[in-house]
Amino acid sequence: MNIENIEAFVYVIHYGSFNKAADVLFLSQPSVTARIQSLERELDCKLFDRMGKQLHLTEQGRRYLPYAQQMLQIYQKSKQQMHPNKALPNELRIGCTVSVSNYMIPEILPGLKALYPDINFKLSTGVTDDIVCKLLNKEIDVGFVRNISHPNIESVKFYVDPIRLYVYEGHPFIGDPSVSIEAIAHQPLVFFECGALDWMKIHRVFEKLEQPPNIQFQVDNSETARKLILRKAGIGFLPGLSVRHEVQTNKLFEIDIPEITGTALQTNIITLHGEHSALLEQFQQLYEREKLTL
Incomplete structure (x- = not known):
């Protein structure tokens, strides 16, 4: 069974529409529809009913949902077990600029929470210099800031x-x-x-x-x-x-x-060199599906 099809199913339910799920997964709406249809063929049942613009789970969809969520969580945990040094912390401390906090973080965190329900998120906002200082002092795990360069910091272009x-x-x-x-x-x-x-x-x-x-x-x-x-x-x-x-x-x-x-x-993701490198991968995987560039 294709894990991407299961992921699309969980995201459609979490966000309430095919279009919103497509935005978060950085896919086209027809691609999400195709993944749901493929999953329905595998399960030999209909998962959604449409009533006008409203989307509703069928009885089969409601019964399947907890298993889909569990399979998605097991898949993510299995990846972490294969690479224990890349495991995410129990609490993820994020520092970001005000603009990122207003317009980007609300788009990202629900998706991460859906994939990692056991992680708590702690968010603080500030200017780039303050966020860099907090990272160097290990007060945060990851930062979203303007493009910077620092010998102790790994900085990767995000969007x-x-x-x-x-x-x-x-x-x-x-x-x-x-x-x-x-x-x-x-x-x-x-x-x-x-x-x-x-x-x-x-x-x-x-x-x-x-x-x-x-x-x-x-x-x-x-x-x-x-x-x-x-x-x-x-x-x-x-x-x-x-x-x-x-x-x-x-x-x-x-x-x-x-x-x-x-x-x-340009906004970059920053972490300390050698620490929490997996965070960069997780954010980029979530936000760069289909190599989307904002």
């Missing part, structure tokens, strides 16, 4: 979040394929920056203009910037993860600006 210009519903830039930097500079701007070098690239886009950009709100928190733009206080440049839901629900709209193509925020 790259493109920075784009976003405008609110009804804004005249929507549908305009040739929005200029000059036109953007005249608009009321909500300017969020976190001190990373990539934000300097945004500043440099406006340097050649005769007049400085019309920055009416300058904030250091992406949530504040997002809410100001939603309230039509201005338009602004934001990391894609911070506005993913608003873009999907057509509350905010991305405007293509060639001058900032390639501008992005």
Whole structure:
């Protein structure tokens, strides 16, 4: 029996839909559907019923669920027993930046909890320098920070979040394929920056203009910037993860600006050299299914 099919079944139940399970597993929705159908053929029964947009377990599905969860846990534990030096701790202490805490950790932890129900998670937020200090002092096991380099730390790229210009519903830039930097500079701007070098690239886009950009709100928190733009206080440049839901629900709209193509925020996972290396593998396996790049 294919363990990936069992995994898809457990995740669909845990997240309540094929689409959400596909997002977490970094598969397409048809791939998750195919895995469920394959499992149903192996079991010779139907596991789900659809009623409109609602998804319900069949009686056979309810009976099978505890066995599926147990098989998935046994599989993970068997992998750990084969490599005991890679075993995860009973409590996983995670340090991360505020943006990771807001937009990424809620996507990751439920999946890890589903795979490792015996692990407790302890989360703390802070700026990159503070998280690095906590790691060096062994106050946390793993950190999510901006790209750094340190001789005692193993740092691996986790994801790259493109920075784009976003405008609110009804804004005249929507549908305009040739929005200029000059036109953007005249608009009321909500300017969020976190001190990373990539934000300097945004500043440099406006340097050649005769007049400085019309920055009416300058904030250091992406949530504040997002809410100001939603309230039509201005338009602004934001990391894609911070506005993913608003873009999907057509509350905010991305405007293509060639001058900032390639501008992005990189987040790395960090651990001490020689310690908790398995944590890097676990997070990457969860978040890089199908080699997905954000």
